[in-house]
Amino acid sequence: MARSYAFRGTHQAGIVTPAQDRLHFAAFDVTTESRDDLVALLTAWTEAAERMTKGEGAGPIGPTQGASNLPPDDTGEAIGLPPSGLTITFGFGPGLFRSEDGKDRFGLAAKQPAALKTLPHFPGDMLEPTRSGGDLCVQACADDPQVAVHAIRNLARIAFGTASVRWSQLGFGRTSTTSVDQDTPRNLFGFKDGTQNVKAEEKDDLSEHVWVADGDDPKAAWLTGGSYLVARRINMRIEVWDRQALEDQESFVGRTKDTGAPLSGGTEFTKPDFDMPGHDGPVIPDDSHVRLVHPDFNGGVRMLRRGYNFVDGSNDLGVLNAGLFFLAYVRNPDTHFVPLQTKMAAHDAMMEYLQVTGSALFAVPPGTGPGEYVGQALFEA
Numbered sequence: 400m401a402r403s404y405a406f407r408g409t410h411q412a413g414i415v416t417p418a419q420d421r422l423h424f425a426a427f428d429v430t431t432e433s434r435d436d437l438v439a440l441l442t443a444w445t446e447a448a449e450r451m452t453k454g455e456g457a458g459p460i461g462p463t464q465g466a467s468n469l470p471p472d473d474t475g476e477a478i479g480l481p482p483s484g485l486t487i488t489f490g491f492g493p494g495l496f497r498s499e500d501g502k503d504r505f506g507l508a509a510k511q512p513a514a515l516k517t518l519p520h521f522p523g524d525m526l527e528p529t530r531s532g533g534d535l536c537v538q539a540c541a542d543d544p545q546v547a548v549h550a551i552r553n554l555a556r557i558a559f560g561t562a563s564v565r566w567s568q569l570g571f572g573r574t575s576t577t578s579v580d581q582d583t584p585r586n587l588f589g590f591k592d593g594t595q596n597v598k599a600e601e602k603d604d605l606s607e608h609v610w611v612a613d614g615d616d617p618k619a620a621w622l623t624g625g626s627y628l629v630a631r632r633i634n635m636r637i638e639v640w641d642r643q644a645l646e647d648q649e650s651f652v653g654r655t656k657d658t659g660a661p662l663s664g665g666t667e668f669t670k671p672d673f674d675m676p677g678h679d680g681p682v683i684p685d686d687s688h689v690r691l692v693h694p695d696f697n698g699g700v701r702m703l704r705r706g707y708n709f710v711d712g713s714n715d716l717g718v719l720n721a722g723l724f725f726l727a728y729v730r731n732p733d734t735h736f737v738p739l740q741t742k743m744a745a746h747d748a749m750m751e752y753l754q755v756t757g758s759a760l761f762a763v764p765p766g767t768g769p770g771e772y773v774g775q776a777l778f779e780a
Contacts, residue, residue, distance in 0.1 A: 426533025570707025
C-alpha cells in the first residue's frame with residue numbers, strides 16, 4: 400500500500416503502470432472561455448497531482464494547517480493514508496478543440512488530432528449523454544479506494560469556476576493485466592479477462608500499438624509519446640447471463656471458465672487453434688469473443704486495456720446496474736479500436752448480454768517534464 404509512482408516522466412503514469420485495484424474516473428466540461436484560465440487549471444492540476452501521488456495533500460498547505468477562517472486546501476479524507484500506488488492520468492477530449500457548435504474557444508482547433516473525434520454510434524449502443532463525452536478527463540487509480548476518490552474530489556474542487564464534472568465512474572477489481580507479474584483477473588461474468596493484453600514489458604508492441612509516434616499526425620506533434628484513451632461504460636445483463644448453461648457461456652467467450660484456456664486446449668496462454676474441428680463447426684465458434692477480437696483476424700492490432708468492474712446498485716426491479724468500465728489505450732482509434740468494435744457489435748455472441756451506455760475518446764498527452772504542466776506542448780506556439 401505504501402508503493403508510489405512518479406508523476407513526471409516520458410509517458411504519463413497510469414498507462415503501463417501495473418494496474419491497481421481501484422479506479423475513480425471523471426470527465427469534465429470546461430466552463431471558462433479564457434485560455435489563460437484553462438492553462439492555470441492544468442498548471443494547478445499538475446502541481447496537485449504530483450503532490451498527491453507522493454502521498455501529500457492536494458495543496459501546499461495541507462488539510463489541517465493554514466488560516467482557521469479559510470477552507471483548507473485539501474479535503475482531508477486521505478490524512479494518514481500512504482500513496483497506495485496512486486496514479487493520475489489526464490486526457491483532452493474533442494470539445495477542448497472545437498465545441499459542439501464548431502467554436503474554437505481556446506485557439507486549439509489547428510492542433511486537433513485527426514483521430515480525436517466523437518466515436519461512432521455502434522450498433523446496439525444505448526448511450527446516455529450524461530455518461531458520455533467530455534472536454535477533459537482524469538483517471539485516478541490506486542490500491543485504496545479512498546485515495547482514488549480523494550484525488551478526483553480535490554481536482555474537481557480546484558477546477559471550480561473553470562471546469563465542472565460532466566460524469567464520473569467508480570471501479571473495482573481490475574479487468575486486465577498490464578504487467579507479466581500480475582495474474583489475470585476475472586470480470587463479472589466470472590471469466591478471466593485480458594489474457595492477451597499488451598504488457599509493460601512488451602516494448603516493441605507498446606511502440607507499435609499504444610504510443611503515438613513522431614509523424615503520425617503532423618499537425619498534432621504535441622501528442623507524440625502520448626496515446627488515445629477509449630472509455631466505454633458497458634452494462635452487463637448479469638441476471639440473463641447467469642441463467643445460461645456453462646457450455647454456452649464458454650462457447651460465447653471461447654475459453655474455459657475454470658482456467659481461461661482456449662477451448663482448443665492447453666493452458667490460459669496457449670495460442671488458440673481456431674481451425675480445430677468440433678461437433679458442429681470449429682471447437683472455438685466463429686462468433687466467439689476470443690476469435691472475433693484476436694489479432695490474427697484484425698490486421699495484427701492490439702490495445703492496452705485498463706478496465707474495471709463496476710456495480711452501481713440495483714434498479715426498482717432488483718436488476719443489477721453493473722458491468723465493465725472499459726478503458727483502452729491505443730496509438731490510433733481509427734485503426735486500433737473502431738474497426739474491431741464495429742465487427743464485435745455486429746457478430747460477437749457476447750453482445751446479446753452487453754449494453755454500452757457511455758462512450759468517450761480522449762487524447763492523452765505524453766509525460767510531463769520538470770517544470771512543465773500537463774499538455775504544455777499543446778498550448779505553446
